[in-house]
Amino acid sequence: MTTNKKGWARLADVRFLAVLAAVLTFLVYLPALENGFVSWDDDTYLYKNDFIRRLNGEFFNWAFTQFTASNWHPLTWISHALDYAVWGLNPFGHHLTSVLLHSINTLLVVVLVRQLLSGIPKAKSGFLSSDANPALIALLTGLLFGIHPLHVESVAWVSERKDLLSGFFYLMSLLFYLRTRRDTKGAAKTGNIFGNSNYLACLGLFALALMSKPMAISLPFALLIIDWLHTENTDTKALRRLLLTKTPFFLLAVASAIVTFAAQKTGGAISTLTTTPLDERLWVAAHALVAYLYKMVWPVDLQPFYIYPPSVQWFSLQYLGSALLVLAVSIAAMWGARRKHGFAAAWAYYVITLIPVLGIIKVGGQAMADRYTYLPSIAPFIVLATALVWVLRRVSWQKFPALQRGLAAILLSVLLIAMLTPVTHKQIRIWESGETLWRYQIQKNTLVPLAYKQLGVALFERGEYAEAAVMMSKALSLKPQNVDLLSNLAICHLELGNLDQATQAVENALRIDENNPRALNTLGEIFLEKQQYPEANRVFYKAMQLEPGNPLRVFNLAVSFDKLEDRQQACIYWRRFMATDVSEDYDAEIRSHLADIGCPLD
Numbered sequence: 254m255t256t257n258k259k260g261w262a263r264l265a266d267v268r269f270l271a272v273l274a275a276v277l278t279f280l281v282y283l284p285a286l287e288n289g290f291v292s293w294d295d296d297t298y299l300y301k302n303d304f305i306r307r308l309n310g311e312f313f314n315w316a317f318t319q320f321t322a323s324n325w326h327p328l329t330w331i332s333h334a335l336d337y338a339v340w341g342l343n344p345f346g347h348h349l350t351s352v353l354l355h356s357i358n359t360l361l362v363v364v365l366v367r368q369l370l371s372g373i374p375k376a377k378s379g380f381l382s383s384d385a386n387p388a389l390i391a392l393l394t395g396l397l398f399g400i401h402p403l404h405v406e407s408v409a410w411v412s413e414r415k416d417l418l419s420g421f422f423y424l425m426s427l428l429f430y431l432r433t434r435r436d437t438k439g440a441a442k443t444g445n446i447f448g449n450s451n452y453l454a455c456l457g458l459f460a461l462a463l464m465s466k467p468m469a470i471s472l473p474f475a476l477l478i479i480d481w482l483h484t485e486n487t488d489t490k491a492l493r494r495l496l497l498t499k500t501p502f503f504l505l506a507v508a509s510a511i512v513t514f515a516a517q518k519t520g521g522a523i524s525t526l527t528t529t530p531l532d533e534r535l536w537v538a539a540h541a542l543v544a545y546l547y548k549m550v551w552p553v554d555l556q557p558f559y560i561y562p563p564s565v566q567w568f569s570l571q572y573l574g575s576a577l578l579v580l581a582v583s584i585a586a587m588w589g590a591r592r593k594h595g596f597a598a599a600w601a602y603y604v605i606t607l608i609p610v611l612g613i614i615k616v617g618g619q620a621m622a623d624r625y626t627y628l629p630s631i632a633p634f635i636v637l638a639t640a641l642v643w644v645l646r647r648v649s650w651q652k653f654p655a656l657q658r659g660l661a662a663i664l665l666s667v668l669l670i671a672m673l674t675p676v677t678h679k680q681i682r683i684w685e686s687g688e689t690l691w692r693y694q695i696q697k698n699t700l701v702p703l704a705y706k707q708l709g710v711a712l713f714e715r716g717e718y719a720e721a722a723v724m725m726s727k728a729l730s731l732k733p734q735n736v737d738l739l740s741n742l743a744i745c746h747l748e749l750g751n752l753d754q755a756t757q758a759v760e761n762a763l764r765i766d767e768n769n770p771r772a773l774n775t776l777g778e779i780f781l782e783k784q785q786y787p788e789a790n791r792v793f794y795k796a797m798q799l800e801p802g803n804p805l806r807v808f809n810l811a812v813s814f815d816k817l818e819d820r821q822q823a824c825i826y827w828r829r830f831m832a833t834d835v836s837e838d839y840d841a842e843i844r845s846h847l848a849d850i851g852c853p854l855d
Contacts, residue, residue: 270392271363278399279356281674284681285409286352289344292687292711293557294412297322298333300342303804303833305334320516323616328464329415347411354417355408359399361424366635367391368431373595374485386642389662393638396666398631400673402552403545405680406623416627419466423628426458430476434483446498456501463505467513468628471606473502478605482598517616529615533565538611540575541621542604549626549633552676556697557683557690558704561612561620599632606632618703641665687711702732709741718748736762740772747779755779770799770806777809786816804833815850824852 290300299305304315308331315321316330332350340346370387398404407416433451446452455476462469480495548555565572582600590597606629612620645665683693691708694701709724722745729738739762746755756779762772773796780789790813797806811826827847847853 267364267367267388267391270367270388271360271395274363274392274395274399275356275360277396277670278359279352281400281670281677282352282355282408282681284678285684286345286348288348288409288681288685290347290411290687291684291690292707292714293410293690294322295410296710298412298414299337299347302333305330305337308334308338320519323517323519324415324467325512325516326415326419326465326467328461329418329466332414332418332465344411347414348409351408351411351414351417354414354421355399355404358417358420358424359395361421361428362398362631363391363395365424365428365431366394366631368428369479369482372431372434372483374483386646386662389642389645390635390638392662392666393641393669394631394634396669397549397634397638397673400670400677401549401630401634402555402673402677402680403548403623403626403630405555405677405684406557407627409681409684410624413624415466416468416624419462419469420628422458422462422465423469423472426455426462426472427475427479429455429458430479434479452498456505459502460505463509467509468606468609468625470506470509470513470609471628473499473506474605475602476502478598478602482594514614529561531613534612534615536565536567536572536576537562537620538613539579540572541611542579542607543575544621545607545626545629546633548623549630550637552673554697555623555680557623557694558698558701559619559621560698560701561615561618596636599636602632603629641669687714700731702728702735702738705731706738706741709745713741713745713748718745721745722749734761734765736766736769736772739765740769740775743772743775743779747775747782752779752782768795768799770796770803773799774806774809777813781813781816784816786813789813790817804830807833820850820852823850827852 290296296302304312312330312334313327316327316334321330333347336347336350367387370390407413407420429451433446433449433455436449436451437446459469459472462472476499477495484491484495567573583604586597586600607625610622610625645661682689684690687707688711691704691711694704695708698704705724705728709721709728712718712724713721722742725738725742725745729735729742732738739758743755743758743762746752746758755775759772759776759779762769763776766772773792777789777792777796780786780792790810793806793810793813797803797810800806807826807830811823811830814823814826824847827843831843
């Protein structure tokens with residue numbers, strides 16, 4: 254019997270369990286390594302991003318000083334640049350990095366949950382009681398986090414590297430905070446905490462998390478929840494000290510919020526209260542809180558894009574029912590917190606970590622997104638894992654010796670993996686390419702303009718211009734008078750040789766926004782096809798003035814000067830284009846042309 258106990262103790266070692274969960278997660282995600290890029294942000298982040306091609310001073314200046322894709326996340330750009338330096342544009346390598354990061358995060362979740370549960374005073378634990386086998390709860394939580402299909406979007410979509418990177422630094426920061434608490438023995442000695450190396454590491458990791466994805470802004474509140482959960486008999490003076498130690502974290506969070514708001518506003522992603530009233534946003538937010546929990550327990554009908562409802566029926570079951578459920582759970586959590594803090598802490602973490610993306614400050618056209626659950630899901634998964642362990646204890650815990658209990662725990666883990674893996678693999682296949690992704694979305698919801706637009710982009714990139722034009726037209730039928738869609742439709746018709754239809758589409762776009770660089774560029778290309786070179790030169794020049802850093806604008810202007818046989822001006826702009834990183838794709842051909850027109854580069 255002693256041998257059996259020792260054997261189970263070795264199995265229950267947190268290091269072994271954490272590595273086991275990470276390896277299993279990596280194996281489950283192996284099919285993602287066969288996926289390509291998708292026609293949704295992957296062009297902006299990767300295969301059409303000239304900046305990530307070289308890790309030089311210009312790149313770092315751009316990464317840290319510019320708002321791109323309505324975001325400021327320099328570490329995410331550095332991550333993509335490092336991948337490009339190693340793998341180029343081979344999707345395998347980029348997916349490998351994402352899968353490895355997610356597997357490491359799974360390992361960290363197991364370690365974090367094990368340490369988190371072990372530090373809760375028995376008087377406060379409630380359902381998170383230390384005698385509920387915290388090692389097994391940690392393993393099951395890690396497996397849920399690692400292989401749950403709700404997280405496929407964060408892992409299989411290369412552009413969501415920011416989720417994984419921010420998650421890594423967030424989890425590491427929490428672990429260092431738990432070490433800080435052990436060093437300072439809780440609230441009693443936090444006066445010297447500012448000089449503690451683990452505290453400084455925790456703060457630094459938080460800054461790195463924010464520079465990867467600003468959703469990490471919730472971390473100071475997570476630290477306060479840990480304090481509340483782990484500290485016994487906190488008096489007013491000790492509470493003040495705990496709050497004081499969070500001041501640098503809140504200052505960083507406020508700075509990140511200001512920068513993020515500026516980035517989103519610059520990109521035109523923020524909706525006004527006139528467009529979407531606050532009360533409507535709150536009803537949608539309540540529904541999202543419930544919908545996420547439902548999908549964690551029963552992962553069905555997962556979609557890349559959950560479209561924001563055109564109208565909200567306040568007294569419908571979907572919205573009123575969700576709001577009442579959120580209110581009821583919140584009241585229950587507060588009532589229970591008077592004696593036991595476990596459930597209240599889990600609910601508070603879940604809600605607080607989701608607040609930045611619940612749409613109260615509305616960004617984009619989605620009501621919710623699977624990727625938003627990446628870190629918030631940890632608390633519900635702890636609750637779910639604890640419930641599974643509770644059932645296991647009731648069925649077999651007292652009836653079998655230690656080794657048999659260990660085998661029962663292993664069987665429970667295997668069943669969990671067997672249930673979730675097929676659904677996760679199905680989700681991974683959906684993200685195989687832009688075409689598979691958006692055809693799936695259209696199957697789920699035929700009223701999403703983005704789906705038709707991005708499917709059109711995927712088809713265009715494959716040279717299927719006629720079908721791409723059809724998709725752009727369908728998108729326009731749902732979202733008429735959209736400049737981007739009209740510009741895309743014009744480009745499709747241009748490739749098909751339908752110059753009249755292309756001209757009509759681009760002129761409609763310019764009537765809406767006369768200074769749209771993409772529309773101007775397309776109009777210039779139409780003028781080139783019509784051999785109207787002065788007109789082409791005029792609009793290319795205007796497009797370049799609007800986007801002076803875009804190599805394509807410089808390239809087209811050089812071409813138009815060539816057509817006008819203005820060798821001097823053509824030479825100026827060819828040299829300027831050759832100074833850009835993207836020129837390497839055309840290097841030999843352009844050098845030969847420049848030699849022909851007597852324009853030496855050196």
